[in-house]
Amino acid sequence: MLRAVNSSFSTARAASTAAQKSLPNIVLVDAVRTPFVVSGTLFKDVMAVDLQKEAIKGLVERTNVSYDQLNHVICGTVIQEPKTSNIAREAALLAGIPDKVPAHTVTLACISSNVAMTQGIGLIATGNANAVIAGGVEMLSDLPIRYNRNARQALLGFGKAKSVGAKLKVASEFAKNAFSPELPAVTEFSTGETMGQSGDRLAAAFNVSRKEQDEFSIRSHTFASNAAKNGKFSDITPVFLGGKKPVTVSADNGIRVSSMEKLASLKPAFVKPNGTVTAANSSYMTDGASAALIMSEDYALANGFKPKAYLRNYVYVSQDPKDQLLLSPAYAIPKLLDRAGLGLKDIDVFEIHEAFAGQILANLNAMDSDHFCKENMKRPGKYGRVPIEKLNLWGGSLSIGHPFGATGIRLAIHSAHRLQEEKGQFAVVSACAAGGHGVGMLLEAYGK
Numbered sequence: 001m002l003r004a005v006n007s008s009f010s011t012a013r014a015a016s017t018a019a020q021k022s023l024p025n026i027v028l029v030d031a032v033r034t035p036f037v038v039s040g041t042l043f044k045d046v047m048a049v050d051l052q053k054e055a056i057k058g059l060v061e062r063t064n065v066s067y068d069q070l071n072h073v074i075c076g077t078v079i080q081e082p083k084t085s086n087i088a089r090e091a092a093l094l095a096g097i098p099d100k101v102p103a104h105t106v107t108l109a110c111i112s113s114n115v116a117m118t119q120g121i122g123l124i125a126t127g128n129a130n131a132v133i134a135g136g137v138e139m140l141s142d143l144p145i146r147y148n149r150n151a152r153q154a155l156l157g158f159g160k161a162k163s164v165g166a167k168l169k170v171a172s173e174f175a176k177n178a179f180s181p182e183l184p185a186v187t188e189f190s191t192g193e194t195m196g197q198s199g200d201r202l203a204a205a206f207n208v209s210r211k212e213q214d215e216f217s218i219r220s221h222t223f224a225s226n227a228a229k230n231g232k233f234s235d236i237t238p239v240f241l242g243g244k245k246p247v248t249v250s251a252d253n254g255i256r257v258s259s260m261e262k263l264a265s266l267k268p269a270f271v272k273p274n275g276t277v278t279a280a281n282s283s284y285m286t287d288g289a290s291a292a293l294i295m296s297e298d299y300a301l302a303n304g305f306k307p308k309a310y311l312r313n314y315v316y317v318s319q320d321p322k323d324q325l326l327l328s329p330a331y332a333i334p335k336l337l338d339r340a341g342l343g344l345k346d347i348d349v350f351e352i353h354e355a356f357a358g359q360i361l362a363n364l365n366a367m368d369s370d371h372f373c374k375e376n377m378k379r380p381g382k383y384g385r386v387p388i389e390k391l392n393l394w395g396g397s398l399s400i401g402h403p404f405g406a407t408g409i410r411l412a413i414h415s416a417h418r419l420q421e422e423k424g425q426f427a428v429v430s431a432c433a434a435g436g437h438g439v440g441m442l443l444e445a446y447g448k
Contacts, residue, residue: 076112224395328438348424
C-alpha cells in the first residue's frame with residue numbers, strides 16, 4: 001500500500017514538474033495611464049470609476065483588442081468609493097466591455113495594480129485566460145468620509161424608533177456626533193504611525209541626509225521634466241472633461257523642477273523639528289488610473305499583437321511594519337534575482353517606487369550594507385548597490401505622482417519602454433507598500 005502511495009505521489013510530482021515546464025510565456029502587450037494629476041486639481045469633480053474607465057478605454061483603443069478576446073478584468077485600488085466597491089466591474093461596464101467578461105477588484109496598498117497584474121499572470125499561466133486587462137486607480141480628491149460610530153448607530157436606529165420621544169432621543173444622539181466625522185486613516189493601523197514618520201526614521205537609520213534627499217527629489221523632477229518634453233510618456237492616454245469649460249487633460253501636472261535653496265528652506269513635514277522628510281522630497285497626493293493588457297505569447301502572436309515585454313517572474317515580501325515599513329525593495333530585489341539566477345549586473349533598467357527620497361535611498365543603502373544583509377536577510381554579506389545610472393531615468397513617483405492603486409502598472413510600462421529605448425534585456429520593478437509589504441517584478445525585453 002505504501003509503495004502504491006509513493007508511486008502515486010511520484011507520478012503527481014512528475015506531472016507537476018512537467019506542467020511547470022510547459023507554462024506559457026506571458027507578455028505585456030501594452031499599457032496606458034491617464035495623466036497623473038495633483039489631487040484637488042483637474043480631476044477633482046470626477047469619480048475614481050470614471051478614471052479607471054478612461055484608462056481601460058484608452059488601452060482598448062490603443063491595442064485594438066476586441067472584446068471577444070478578453071477573458072477577465074482585474075483592477076486595484078486602495079481607498080474605495082462605497083458606491084463602486086467592485087470598481088473593476090463598474091469601470092469595465094462603463095468602458096463598454098461586455099457583461100460576460102468577469103471583473104474583480106484587489107487591494108494591497110501602493111502595489112495594488114501589481115497584484116492585479118500578477119493575478120492576471122496566474123489566470124493565464126493556469127489556462128483560465130488568454131487575455132486579461134489589469135488596471136489600477138486612485139482618486140484622492142474625493143475621499144469617502146463617514147460619520148463616527150455613534151452617529152451611524154443613531155441613524156440606523158432611527159427607523160426602529162416608534163414613539164416621538166424615541167425618535168427625538170435618536171436625533172439628539174446623532175446631532176451630538178454629526179460634526180465629528182471619521183476621515184480615512186493616513187496611519188498604519190498596527191503602529192499608529194504615518195508613512196512619513198516611518199520614512200523619516202528609515203532615512204536616519206541608514207544615514208541618508210536631508211541634502212541627499214533634496215538632491216534626489218530634484219533629480220526625479222528633472223528627469224521627469226526632460227522625459228515629458230522629449231515625448232517619453234507615450235503611455236499617457238488623454239482624458240476629456242466636459243462641463244461649462246471643457247478641457248482635455250493630456251499631461252501630468254505635478255512635475256516641478258526646483259532648486260536646492262528652495263528645498264532647503266522647507267520645514268520637516270512629519271518629525272518636527274529635526275526630521276529630514278519634507279513635502280518636496282515626498283510623493284504627493286495624486287489622482288490617476290492605469291491599465292495593462294497581458295496575454296500568453298502564443299495567443300498574442302496568433303492574433304496579431306506585438307508585445308512590449310515578457311513578464312518573467314515576481315515575488316511578494318513582507319516584514320516588520322514599524323521599523324521596516326518601507327524597506328521591501330531591499331528584500332524583494334535580491335529574492336527576485338536569486339530566483340531568476342541573475343544578479344544586479346544583469347539588470348539594465350530599474351524602476352523603483354519613490355514614496356520618499358529618503359525611503360528609496362535607504363533601500364539602496366540597505367542592499368549595500370554588510371550588517372543589514374547578514375542580520376536581516378541571512379546573506380553572507382552585502383548584496384550590492386543598484387547602479388544609480390540605471391534607476392528611474394524618466395523620473396518617478398516623487399515627480400510624476402503616485403495614485404496608490406495605479407503606480408505599479410506605470411512602473412511596468414516605463415520599464416518596458418526604457419528597455420526598448422536603451423536596448424536592454426532585463427528590467428526590475430519594485431515597490432514598498434503599507435503593512436510592510438512589497439513587490440519585485442522581472443521583465444525581459446521582447447525579442448531578446
